[in-house]
Amino acid sequence: MIEISERIKAIPPYIFAQIDEAKAAAAERGIDIIDLGIGDPDIPTPTAIVDEMAKAIRKPENHNYPPYQGTPAFRQSVARWYKSRFNVDLDPNSEVLSLIGSKEGIAHACLSYLDAGDVALLPDPGYPAYQVGVLIAGGEPVLVPVTEENGYMPDLEAIDAATLEKARIIFLNFPGNPTGAVASDEFFKSAIAWAKKHNILIAMDLAYSEVYYDNEKPKSILEFEGGKDVAIEFHTLSKTFNMTGWRVGMAVGNQTAIQTLGKIKTNMDSGVFKAIQDTAIYALDHYEDFIPEQNKLFQERRDIVVEGLTRCGWDITPPKASYYIWTHIPSNYSSAQKFAIDLLEETGILVVPGTGYGERGEGYFRISITTPTDRLREAMKRLETHNVRFRETATA
Numbered sequence: 240m241i242e243i244s245e246r247i248k249a250i251p252p253y254i255f256a257q258i259d260e261a262k263a264a265a266a267e268r269g270i271d272i273i274d275l276g277i278g279d280p281d282i283p284t285p286t287a288i289v290d291e292m293a294k295a296i297r298k299p300e301n302h303n304y305p306p307y308q309g310t311p312a313f314r315q316s317v318a319r320w321y322k323s324r325f326n327v328d329l330d331p332n333s334e335v336l337s338l339i340g341s342k343e344g345i346a347h348a349c350l351s352y353l354d355a356g357d358v359a360l361l362p363d364p365g366y367p368a369y370q371v372g373v374l375i376a377g378g379e380p381v382l383v384p385v386t387e388e389n390g391y392m393p394d395l396e397a398i399d400a401a402t403l404e405k406a407r408i409i410f411l412n413f414p415g416n417p418t419g420a421v422a423s424d425e426f427f428k429s430a431i432a433w434a435k436k437h438n439i440l441i442a443m444d445l446a447y448s449e450v451y452y453d454n455e456k457p458k459s460i461l462e463f464e465g466g467k468d469v470a471i472e473f474h475t476l477s478k479t480f481n482m483t484g485w486r487v488g489m490a491v492g493n494q495t496a497i498q499t500l501g502k503i504k505t506n507m508d509s510g511v512f513k514a515i516q517d518t519a520i521y522a523l524d525h526y527e528d529f530i531p532e533q534n535k536l537f538q539e540r541r542d543i544v545v546e547g548l549t550r551c552g553w554d555i556t557p558p559k560a561s562y563y564i565w566t567h568i569p570s571n572y573s574s575a576q577k578f579a580i581d582l583l584e585e586t587g588i589l590v591v592p593g594t595g596y597g598e599r600g601e602g603y604f605r606i607s608i609t610t611p612t613d614r615l616r617e618a619m620k621r622l623e624t625h626n627v628r629f630r631e632t633a634t635a
């Protein structure tokens with residue numbers, strides 16, 4: 240018999256199993272499924288970036304082990320990008336670390352800063368990798384509500400003293416998955432002061448900083464005074480350049496936090512393929528060639544969904560950033576899961592029930608716009624033809 244570790248047993252059951260089953264069953268019945276579930280771009284990595292990889296892969300000097308913290312050239316390019324994009328100064332030698340995607344950084348961050356029983360504060364609803372990372376590290380996840388009323392920014396002052404005493408880290412994610420929320424300047428400033436006061440590390444997940452609309456650029460917490468004293472920030476090329484499969488990202492910010500994470504990583508992995516780092520340098524140095532065009536496409540798609548749902552009676556505030564439209568399930572439903580399954584069976588449209596991101600996601604669902612534009616239009620048309628309405632219209 241194989242004994243399974245307690246840390247593996249602690250991982251909650253896969254929340255989307257029932258949805259996957261419903262999807263497979265619908266496909267079997269011949270239903271044409273439009274998958275608005277997963278947040279993985281349908282558009283390929285820009286050709287110029289792929290061409291750079293084709294060159295980099297042929298260089299023999301790229302074929303051996305990379306420096307674990309990232310090549311000096313990669314770290315310098317991250318510092319250049321932060322200066323150009325956020326006007327933040329980073330020391331490439333001590334404040335930048337390469338990652339095998341930000342999910343890797345998040346998981347290893349939990350091992351770096353948490354001992355058994357230490358509390359990690361996590362947004363609910365939020366990206367599920369935080370909770371799993373904390374559980375694997377033996378930490379205690381404490382969920383902090385992020386509610387529509389508060390613009391999906393956590394009320395840090397509402398966290399009780401006993402929890403704060405045991406808390407070592409808080410994960411924050413703006414622009415947010417699943418909510419698409421962007422944090423206010425006031426929130427960043429008060430979070431920095433709060434973290435200083437309670438000696439808590441802020442782990443800022445900035446995966447969606449480059450998916451934004453109406454030219455309103457999301458901010459880095461390091462833009463704010465004292466940010467570097469309390470925060471480590473994770474960014475990734477996954478969403479920024481449609482490079483989810485390439486596995487490259489970076490952690491930046493507080494020197495001690497970066498060095499500590501680096502120490503874990505030296506012992507757990509051996510860094511990012513140097514050809515991919517070379518390619519990442521090219522992408523970061525040319526980001527202005529790609530981002531505006533990409534965001535124009537995503538904005539068109541966002542608007543198709545916002546308009547489609549509005550026609551069906553939803554009252555939607557268009558998200559300012561991210562791939563996601565996060566909104567209420569129809570008023571005649573009380574279960575997000577039930578709505579998602581009914582919708583799939585009736586219309587072939589797959590959305591994610593809000594409960595996939597935490598208990599406080601109940602009553603909501605998420606649409607991802609990482610699907611071809613004509614399919615999104617088709618999905619919105621189907622909502623109308625199948626008479627999916629936010630409120631059931633009163634009959635005379």
Ligand SMILES: *Cc1c(COP(=O)(O)O)cnc(C)c1O
Binds near residue numbers: 278415483
């Ligand atoms: C997609 C996503 C990530 C993971 O990105 P990788 O760099 O591909 O690991 C991290 N955080 C959030 C909120 C995401 O949605």
